[in-house]
Amino acid sequence: xxxxxxxxxxxxxxxxxxxxxNCSYKTSINNLQWxxxxxxxGLVHLILIRSNEREKHSGRxxxxxxxxxxxxSLLITASRAADTASYFCATDRGYQKVTFGIGxxxxxxx
Amino acid sequence: DTGVSQNPRHKITKRGQNVxxxxxxxxxxxxxxxxxxxxxxxxxxxxxxxxxxQLEKSRLLSDRxxxxxxxxxxxxxxIQRTEQGxxxxxxxxxxxxxxxxxxxYTFGSGTRLTVV
Numbered sequence: 001x002x003x004x005x006x007x008x009x010x011x012x013x014x015x016x017x018x019x020x021x022n023c024s025y026k027t028s029i030n031n032l033q034w035x036x037x038x039x040x041x042g043l044v045h046l047i048l049i050r051s052n053e054r055e056k057h058s059g060r061x062x063x064x065x066x067x068x069x070x071x072x073s074l075l076i077t078a079s080r081a082a083d084t085a086s087y088f089c090a091t092d093r094g095y096q097k098v099t100f101g102i103g104x105x106x107x108x109x110x
Numbered sequence: 111d112t113g114v115s116q117n118p119r120h121k122i123t124k125r126g127q128n129v130x131x132x133x134x135x136x137x138x139x140x141x142x143x144x145x146x147x148x149x150x151x152x153x154x155x156x157x158x159x160x161x162x163x164q165l166e167k168s169r170l171l172s173d174r175x176x177x178x179x180x181x182x183x184x185x186x187x188x189i190q191r192t193e194q195g196x197x198x199x200x201x202x203x204x205x206x207x208x209x210x211x212x213x214x215y216t217f218g219s220g221t222r223l224t225v226v
Binding site: 020033040044048088097098099100101103 | 143217
């Protein structure tokens with residue numbers, strides 16, 4: 001079963017615009033992670049935010065976490081064509097494995 | 111050792127045949143995970159190892175599936191009597207147990223299985 005749900009499922013933006021993806025989950029977590037997957041490839045870990053953190057930055061990425069609403073958002077600023085990929089949130093409930101959502105497919109148009 | 115390596119990248123097999131995939135994790139990572147991903151879905155957990163011990167198996171892992179990590183290094187995932195529903199991308203990931211739980215996984219590029 002998949003714990004997280006990303007929203008929207010697909011997003012198309014122009015290069016240079018910001019992209020925001022949301023993730024909702026159902027149960028309490030230790031941390032939440034975001035991954036990127038290029039078509040037909042493995043996943044790449046982008047950023048991890050712990051349950052006691054509210055916001056985290058890494059380069060052009062900004063992640064927020066609201067544990068009261070059981071939701072997270074990933075913001076990619078100044079998007080580039082190379083950001084075109086699927087983005088997944090994954091929750092770690094402390095059971096030693098992460099559970100993935102169904103992903104947001106992002107297309108950045110040059 | 112620059113990452114997680116999976117072989118083969120692609121496998122086409124006839125229904126009813128057995129297939130085996132291999133995963134070589136990052137050498138200092140003692141946790142190894144297997145996930146399965148079908149088209150348009152996120153990865154689904156199958157099983158994981160800490161060193162050579164298989165610590166958890168998903169109910170998705172039917173008795174046709176078996177995974178091993180004999181010396182705590184590489185791992186194999188075998189599917190016996192393949193069915194068309196087994197067609198998917200099989201992903202392997204690793205992580206260092208001593209940095210858990212707040213550490214992300216490193217994934218391989220996956221093995222895409224097509225059962226015809």
